Amino acid sequence: MPIFFTHQNTPEKCNYQIFFAMNFLDSLQQTNEIASLPTVAAKLLQMLEQDDSDVRRLAHYVEQDVAISTKVVRVANSPMFGLRIPVASISQAIMTIGLTRVTNIVLGVSIFSKFVYLRTLAGAFLEQFWRHSAATATLARALASRAKLNFQEMEFLAGLVHDIGKLAMLQSDPERFRILLETIGSGTMDELEAEQQIYGATHAEAGELIANVWRLPSYVQGAIRLHHEGSCSVEDVAPLVAVVRIADYYAEEFGYGIGERHHTPIESHSYWHLLAQRAPETFADPAALCDYLEGELGTASALITALTSE
Numbered sequence: 001m002p003i004f005f006t007h008q009n010t011p012e013k014c015n016y017q018i019f020f021a022m023n024f025l026d027s028l029q030q031t032n033e034i035a036s037l038p039t040v041a042a043k044l045l046q047m048l049e050q051d052d053s054d055v056r057r058l059a060h061y062v063e064q065d066v067a068i069s070t071k072v073v074r075v076a077n078s079p080m081f082g083l084r085i086p087v088a089s090i091s092q093a094i095m096t097i098g099l100t101r102v103t104n105i106v107l108g109v110s111i112f113s114k115f116v117y118l119r120t121l122a123g124a125f126l127e128q129f130w131r132h133s134a135a136t137a138t139l140a141r142a143l144a145s146r147a148k149l150n151f152q153e154m155e156f157l158a159g160l161v162h163d164i165g166k167l168a169m170l171q172s173d174p175e176r177f178r179i180l181l182e183t184i185g186s187g188t189m190d191e192l193e194a195e196q197q198i199y200g201a202t203h204a205e206a207g208e209l210i211a212n213v214w215r216l217p218s219y220v221q222g223a224i225r226l227h228h229e230g231s232c233s234v235e236d237v238a239p240l241v242a243v244v245r246i247a248d249y250y251a252e253e254f255g256y257g258i259g260e261r262h263h264t265p266i267e268s269h270s271y272w273h274l275l276a277q278r279a280p281e282t283f284a285d286p287a288a289l290c291d292y293l294e295g296e297l298g299t300a301s302a303l304i305t306a307l308t309s310e
């Protein structure tokens with residue numbers, strides 16, 4: 001049954017009526033383009049699920065995809081990872097930083113690559129989006145390291161893909177996405193409310209659905225789903241969600257935003273308190289932490305280049 005959608009609260013130039021025959025989340029599941037995880041990443045996850053952890057076989061498989069493995073090596077060698085001796089191949093990367101870490105980097109890089117073609121549809125938005133995602137991944141990693149929380153690079157993957165639902169929205173209907181950006185930009189509605197009205201779902205819900213279809217680690221699914229929620233009741237997922245949420249906040253604060261407004265200072269947020277309990281020394285001085293994180297952002301530009309290079 002088609003849904004007739006009328007929106008009256010946007011500025012005049014944005015007044016519109018939209019027909020859409022199918023719920024966005026349903027259509028997302030049925031779209032082949034989104035339904036498949038990039039081949040290398042899917043195969044890698046499958047091999048790991050089958051307990052096939054023969055490093056040489058895994059490395060060999062990833063190296064078959066020259067474009068992906070070149071980017072993974074570039075990312076591993078970027079200042080963010082601070083390797084003293086640069087790695088030249090996937091197998092060297094696995095030997096140096098470990099299989100789980102490399103797997104999470106491969107997942108992040110290949111998911112990122114999957115959407116690079118959207119550049120022709122919405123170049124300006126994508127540039128901002130990449131900066132934001134890379135900054136969030138960089139900050140999440142820096143924060144986890146400072147707080148001595150070891151997520152085996154899951155914070156990097158989660159930071160990179162936390163807003164992936166937005167790309168699914170863009171991909172599914174560029175015109176509707178343009179209207180969404182205009183609505184959010186006009187300030188008449190907040191981001192999630194506008195998404196709900198225009199797409200019938202938020203980017204957090206869409207992102208979780210994609211991550212679930214792709215069978216990304218359940219922690220990463222949780223981080224995507226909950227990164228705009230006020231709190232997380234699932235105890236073991238909560239620290240990762242908290243790291244991504246705080247990284248997301250600072251990415252916006254430091255000028256790497258995509259218009260995701262945060263209404264309250266992060267120090268009053270439940271996620272801040274959760275991490276402060278686990279690493280009191282890191283969170284005791286918010287100004288010092290903020291300075292540290294801002295300094296770490298310097299490594300994000302190399303990461304963006306590594307991720308978006310052809």
Ligand SMILES: [Fe+2]
Nearest residue numbers: 162163227260
């Ligand atoms: Fe978001």
Ligand SMILES: [Fe+2]
Nearest residue numbers: 162163248260
């Ligand atoms: Fe974000």
